[in-house]
Amino acid sequence: QVQLVESGGGLVQAGGSLRLSCAASTHAFSRYAMAWFRQPPGKGREFEAAIVRNGGSTYYAQSVKGRFTISRDNAKNTAYLQMNSLKPEDTAVYYCAYGRGWQDMEGWGQGTQVTVSS
16 A cells, blocks of 8 residues: 655645645555546545656646646655646645556545635
């Protein structure tokens, strides 16, 4: 079982930026695709971005394409989500996830709150 710990959330004004980190408790980090999901208040969990094991391909939800960038550092067992041009509708709990494939997640972290004020 891989443990994931997200960090970097907080309160930011619209138009601002945040960088989320996801630290994984495994030396097999490079064997997993990684992804970020979010859950807005009162809504279900939504896919936002994913990155394949070697970082060679990335995938984004249309709502964040061009504003968010997913990346990973396999030497540090960490995935990142750089969020720019934040909007109030980006307010949510953000979760990172791991899996054998970018469309097949196996586990999630505990989440980190991101609040964007208008």
